[in-house]
Amino acid sequence: MNTFLLTLAALAAAWTTETNELVVRTDKPGAEIPSTMYGLFFEDINYAADGGLYAEMVKNRSFEFPQRLMGWSAFGNVSVRDDGPFERNPHYVRLEHPGHKEKRTGLENEGYFGVAFRQGESYRFSVWARVPTGQSAKLKVELIDPDTMNEEQAVATQTIDIKGTGWQKYTALLTPAQTEAKGRLRIFLDSPEGVDLEHVSLFPVDTWMGHENGLRKDLAQKLADLKPGVLRFPGGCIVEGTDLETRYRWKNTIGPVENRPLNENRWQHSFTYRFFPDYYQSCGLGFYEFFQFAEEIGAEPLPILSVGLACQFQNNSPEAHVPVDSLQPYIQDALDLIEFANGDASTPWGKVRAEMGHPEPFGMKYIGIGNEQWGPEYVERLCPFVKALRRAHPEIQIVGSAGPSPDWMKEEFDYLWKEMKHLEVDLVDEHYYSPEAWLLSQAARYDAYDRKGPKVFAGEYACHAVGKKWNHFNASLVEAAFMTGLERNADVVHMATYAPLLAHVEGWQWRPDLIWFDNLHSFASASYYVQQLYSLYRGTHVLPLTMDGKAVTGAEGQNGLYASAVCDADKYIVKVANTSDTPQRLAIAFDGLKRYEVLTEGRVLMLSSDNPDADNSLENPERIVPVEQPLHVEGHRIEAELPAKSFAVYILKKHLMK
Numbered sequence: 039m040n041t042f043l044l045t046l047a048a049l050a051a052a053w054t055t056e057t058n059e060l061v062v063r064t065d066k067p068g069a070e071i072p073s074t075m076y077g078l079f080f081e082d083i084n085y086a087a088d089g090g091l092y093a094e095m096v097k098n099r100s101f102e103f104p105q106r107l108m109g110w111s112a113f114g115n116v117s118v119r120d121d122g123p124f125e126r127n128p129h130y131v132r133l134e135h136p137g138h139k140e141k142r143t144g145l146e147n148e149g150y151f152g153v154a155f156r157q158g159e160s161y162r163f164s165v166w167a168r169v170p171t172g173q174s175a176k177l178k179v180e181l182i183d184p185d186t187m188n189e190e191q192a193v194a195t196q197t198i199d200i201k202g203t204g205w206q207k208y209t210a211l212l213t214p215a216q217t218e219a220k221g222r223l224r225i226f227l228d229s230p231e232g233v234d235l236e237h238v239s240l241f242p243v244d245t246w247m248g249h250e251n252g253l254r255k256d257l258a259q260k261l262a263d264l265k266p267g268v269l270r271f272p273g274g275c276i277v278e279g280t281d282l283e284t285r286y287r288w289k290n291t292i293g294p295v296e297n298r299p300l301n302e303n304r305w306q307h308s309f310t311y312r313f314f315p316d317y318y319q320s321c322g323l324g325f326y327e328f329f330q331f332a333e334e335i336g337a338e339p340l341p342i343l344s345v346g347l348a349c350q351f352q353n354n355s356p357e358a359h360v361p362v363d364s365l366q367p368y369i370q371d372a373l374d375l376i377e378f379a380n381g382d383a384s385t386p387w388g389k390v391r392a393e394m395g396h397p398e399p400f401g402m403k404y405i406g407i408g409n410e411q412w413g414p415e416y417v418e419r420l421c422p423f424v425k426a427l428r429r430a431h432p433e434i435q436i437v438g439s440a441g442p443s444p445d446w447m448k449e450e451f452d453y454l455w456k457e458m459k460h461l462e463v464d465l466v467d468e469h470y471y472s473p474e475a476w477l478l479s480q481a482a483r484y485d486a487y488d489r490k491g492p493k494v495f496a497g498e499y500a501c502h503a504v505g506k507k508w509n510h511f512n513a514s515l516v517e518a519a520f521m522t523g524l525e526r527n528a529d530v531v532h533m534a535t536y537a538p539l540l541a542h543v544e545g546w547q548w549r550p551d552l553i554w555f556d557n558l559h560s561f562a563s564a565s566y567y568v569q570q571l572y573s574l575y576r577g578t579h580v581l582p583l584t585m586d587g588k589a590v591t592g593a594e595g596q597n598g599l600y601a602s603a604v605c606d607a608d609k610y611i612v613k614v615a616n617t618s619d620t621p622q623r624l625a626i627a628f629d630g631l632k633r634y635e636v637l638t639e640g641r642v643l644m645l646s647s648d649n650p651d652a653d654n655s656l657e658n659p660e661r662i663v664p665v666e667q668p669l670h671v672e673g674h675r676i677e678a679e680l681p682a683k684s685f686a687v688y689i690l691k692k693h694l695m696k
């Protein structure tokens with residue numbers, strides 16, 4: 039080793055020997071930590087719904103895309119018609135004899151970035167069909183590998199007999215003999231008689247909880263594994279739409295899937311460098327499914343509805359603002375939604391829910407009005423909503439918006455907070471996609487918040503690092519550090535949801551994101567594990583934690599450390615992020631323990647990376663995952679070394695001596 043390196047090593051050693059003394063007051067439990075504290079923000083961005091969580095594999099299944107055969111390749115004698123059986127999806131295709139026995143008529147669907155299937159698994163094909171002549175016809179349905187070198191392209195085949203002029207639903211199970219990521223669905227006529235086809239669908243049989251109109255199991259499981267306390271849906275900007283016409287309308291997303299009208303996705307052409315002209319919302323994953331999923335994963339449902347303003351980033355023109363005196367239908371949508379979720383089966387909307395298969399109310403407690411809106415145009419529209427909701431449903435908590443950012447839209451943010459207090463909403467939705475320095479500087483942001491005003495919903499946040507707009511470990515570490523401030527202030531911050539949630543590796547518009555996937559696989563980012571560590575080790579009460587008498591917020595003299603502490607009935611939990619480039623020695627004292635209380639069975643869950651720019655990937659999905667180690671407990675104190683750039687959760691079991 040040369041002298042320079044030796045000096046560096048000596049300096050590092052000297053640095054690491056300085057012990058950071060942290061004190062947790064176990065006898066002074068503070069705020070109760072709401073069960074909603076860590077949750078999920080779901081938006082159909084990055085093909086998160088169609089092509090993602092929603093397990094439908096057929097794109098443009100109802101032939102309603104403006105280019106009616108987008109996603110399909112037709113061959114032979116195929117025509118599109120518009121007098122189909124489903125009023126809100128009137129288009130369908132007619133397959134007729136191609137005119138020669140050696141020719142064929144049919145269609146192939148390309149799916150979302152391919153139709154992917156696994157060997158030996160079953161897929162449920164379904165189609166609404168009829169024979170226009172009233173005779174019988176045969177349809178061949180195949181899963182194919184279009185690029186195969188084998189003799190046969192088809193890896194699963196079924197024949198369906200179609201009879202009569204009445205529209206009927208036909209189903210068939212396909213079990214492919216091989217796994218294929220970029221397969222296709224092929225349908226072709228196998229009889230002289232022609233057929234009409236509508237709503238062509240293909241789902242894995244093995245969906246989350248086995249629902250037929252179900253969710254992709256691996257993705258739903260990853261969401262469930264976060265043990266979220268709240269599920270916000272359906273966004274994000276898609277709540278607002280590019281214009282009022284394309285705003286999200288929950289009433290269009292319930293009832294039979296065949297008759298849910300298509301909506302354009304606001305993320306189709308948002309970025310000129312990434313176009314997705316085939317991005318539409320089938321609404322197959324609609325409000326019933328969101329409520330059902332929230333219930334299944336134990337999260338409070340938090341729907342966000344349009345306030346009557348289109349996405350102000352995209353379209354802030356007067357035509358994109360509903361006049362205040364014409365808001366009644368929008369307000370009625372909010373009132374009807376509460377009835378849909380909570381009304382008993384004798385109410386008109388409760389009846390709809392019951393008929394969809396959920397007679398019991400969903401127990402909705404929260405509603406958000408407006409996503410990322412700003413200006414007096416938002417406030418004057420929110421006001422009549424608040425009045426109507428308070429009058430009819432004082433039991434429902436209302437979430438208002440603080441606009442796009444307290445960082446680069448601070449003036450708007452401050453204005454909106456003032457107005458939200460004035461309107462007495464229950465929670466204010468704050469969004470921050472901000473760089474490292476801003477998030478780190480904000481670890482103490484809520485320490486000084488007004489305790490008497492509305493609570494905070496950190497509804498969208500993520501570290502968007504300078505020059506590195508993708509998932510990487512250091513961004514996750516910054517989030518972990520920032521989140522100590524959320525946790526410490528659980529009396530004022532009641533919900534926090536990282537955003538966005540899901541992204542298709544071939545179809546993203548926005549990154550970083552929490553979970554990535556292709557058609558067959560998925561992986562969790564390092565940020566996911568940060569969220570999961572907070573959520574699984576949420577605790578029930580905040581405990582005061584200090585270093586030299588001050589909260590640990592990365593302040594001067596705190597060596598880049600950020601920390602918070604909580605407890606539950608049988609544990610003390612301390613979270614510490616070391617954002618510095620050097621290892622840090624920690625001594626954590628648990629003061630104020632009862633005389634008969636001892637600490638036993640310590641363990642630490644550590645998230646770190648040898649490369650701050652690294653993240654997990656499809657190829658290496660577990661490069662960065664929490665690693666568990668035992669932790670030596672010495673009386674009422676632990677000592678530990680926290681590696682440079684790492685996040686640790688120290689968990690100590692309480693034991694009461696008899």
Ligand code: AHR
Nearest residue numbers: 274275276409410537538
């Ligand atoms: O999460 C992506 C987008 O960021 C959301 O749609 C919007 O609310 C915010 O601007």
